[in-house]
Amino acid sequence: MTSKTIANGILRAIGVLVLIGLLLYFIYKVQVVFIYIIIAIIVSLIANPIVEFLRKRLKFSNTLAVTATLILFVSLIAGLVLLFVPLVISQGNNLSLLDTKSIEIKVVELYSQFSNYLMKHNIDVTQMVKVSDVTSKFNFNVFTDFFNSVLGTISSFGIGLATTFFICFFFLKDKVQFIVGVKKILPDAQEPQILNSIEKIRLLLTRYFIGLLVQLTIICILYLIVLLIFGVENAFVIAFLCALLNIIPYIGPLIGSIIAGLLTMLSNLNGDFQTETLPTTIYVLIGFFIVQLIDNNLSSPLIFSKSVNSHPLEIFLVIIIAGLLSGIVGMIIAVPLYTILKVIGKEFFPDNKIIKVLTKNI
Numbered sequence: 001m002t003s004k005t006i007a008n009g010i011l012r013a014i015g016v017l018v019l020i021g022l023l024l025y026f027i028y029k030v031q032v033v034f035i036y037i038i039i040a041i042i043v044s045l046i047a048n049p050i051v052e053f054l055r056k057r058l059k060f061s062n063t064l065a066v067t068a069t070l071i072l073f074v075s076l077i078a079g080l081v082l083l084f085v086p087l088v089i090s091q092g093n094n095l096s097l098l099d100t101k102s103i104e105i106k107v108v109e110l111y112s113q114f115s116n117y118l119m120k121h122n123i124d125v126t127q128m129v130k131v132s133d134v135t136s137k138f139n140f141n142v143f144t145d146f147f148n149s150v151l152g153t154i155s156s157f158g159i160g161l162a163t164t165f166f167i168c169f170f171f172l173k174d175k176v177q178f179i180v181g182v183k184k185i186l187p188d189a190q191e192p193q194i195l196n197s198i199e200k201i202r203l204l205l206t207r208y209f210i211g212l213l214v215q216l217t218i219i220c221i222l223y224l225i226v227l228l229i230f231g232v233e234n235a236f237v238i239a240f241l242c243a244l245l246n247i248i249p250y251i252g253p254l255i256g257s258i259i260a261g262l263l264t265m266l267s268n269l270n271g272d273f274q275t276e277t278l279p280t281t282i283y284v285l286i287g288f289f290i291v292q293l294i295d296n297n298l299s300s301p302l303i304f305s306k307s308v309n310s311h312p313l314e315i316f317l318v319i320i321i322a323g324l325l326s327g328i329v330g331m332i333i334a335v336p337l338y339t340i341l342k343v344i345g346k347e348f349f350p351d352n353k354i355i356k357v358l359t360k361n362i
Contacts, residue, residue, distance in 0.1 A: 036160060040167035042336075044175075045202060046209050047073065051172055066172040070165055077161070083237050113277070190348075197347045204308055204339050211307030212247070218299050219243040219291060226287030227260070230280050233267045242288070246295070249319045249331045253295075257288045308339045314358075 027034070047069045054065035171178065220243035227235035242256030264284045268277040305312050315335060322334035345352070346359040 032160075036163045036167060039160075039164045040171055042205075042209070043073070043164065043168045044171040045205055047168070047172060048175075049206070063173055066169060069172070070169060074165065080240075083240065193347045197343050200343045200347075201340050204343065205336055207307040208304070208336060208339065211303040215295070215300055215303050216243050216246060219246055219295055222291040222294065223256075223260075223288065226284060226291065227264075229287070230264070230283055232260075232264050232280075232284065234263075238263055247332060248328055249334075250323075251328060251331065253288075253292050257285055257292075260288055261285050304335065308335060310335075310339070310342075 047066075050069045050072070051062075051065045054060040054068060055062060058065075060068065220239050223239035223242050224235055227239055232238065238260055242253075242260050245252040245256040245259075248255070261281050261284060264281045265277055268280055300312075304310070304315055308315075310318075315338075318338045319331050319334045322330035322337075324330075342355075342359050345355040349355050
């Protein structure tokens with residue numbers, strides 16, 4: 001082997017590494033586009049049954065059916081957003097968010113009520129923490145920063161939503177062309193396996209999202225019952241928000257309970273802390289805890305084990321591992337991704353003993 005051949009090999013290897021690096025860098029820079037595509041695919045899976053219903057039962061044209069379905073989705077999102085307006089206004093009035101002096105007074109008042117409650121039980125906190133120290137160390141400008149971040153998030157969400165629905169429109173409208181195009185680029189030997197995998201994945205994910213919707217509906221109803229029993233303002237909106245947070249496994253319910261407790265306390269801020277505010281908040285948190293027990297031990301394992309054909313313990317371990325590897329995002333996508341991997345494993349490695357055990361119900 002000559003030195004020229006070795007040099008050419010080294011140059012080619014360097015060139016390949018550079019191209020791979022550039023490709024990874026490109027993917028990193030446009031990763032948000034891939035997120036939009038993934039979300040659009042998920043929305044397409046959810047919307048496809050509605051489109052088919054409009055086409056076959058109501059005789060809509062394909063384009064009209066897709067347009068009507070996406071308009072329905074946008075209307076639902078807009079309706080859900082409008083649901084939170086009364087909650088924001090109500091809590092805004094409670095805290096006088098536009099008057100930082102009033103906020104400070106409310107914080108001091110809440111601290112005083114809490115301190116008095118502890119004093120009645122022979123616990124003196126005035127020597128440990130002074131009210132002036134609390135108010136001086138608390139930066140009330142945080143509310144302004146918070147609203148600025150909220151506006152930025154809303155702007156980003158609007159752009160993402162428009163992009164996602166634009167992509168989804170063509171996924172639904174031209175799905176036949178996409179399928180034909182995919183078939184043309186698939187290897188002939190693996191084409192049946194790939195197409196069969198895609199169909200199984202579509203069916204299982206559709207069942208999963210339906211199961212998720214059923215679970216959130218059950219939780220929302222139970223939360224609503226708890227909040228109505230204790231007369232919490234804007235009960236439906238709070239119940240819906242807390243139920244929606246259950247999309248994040250294990251952590252979401254905890255965040256929802258904290259939010260419910262805070263909103264309950266703020267709604268009863270003008271009442272007596274010992275006899276009204278604190279007991280009501282505790283009762284609401286106990287109610288939410290009972291709802292979570294019902295969900296974790298009855299509805300959730302039953303719904304998800306049936307929808308994706310996986311054992312509840314299997315789902316639990318997958319979610320925990322995904323959370324350790326990728327945080328909250330990993331926990332959210334853990335079950336759909338695991339289902340996809342199981343289907344692919346069964347189609348391409350059917351004789352593997354581990355895959356046989358994991359996919360025996362698929």
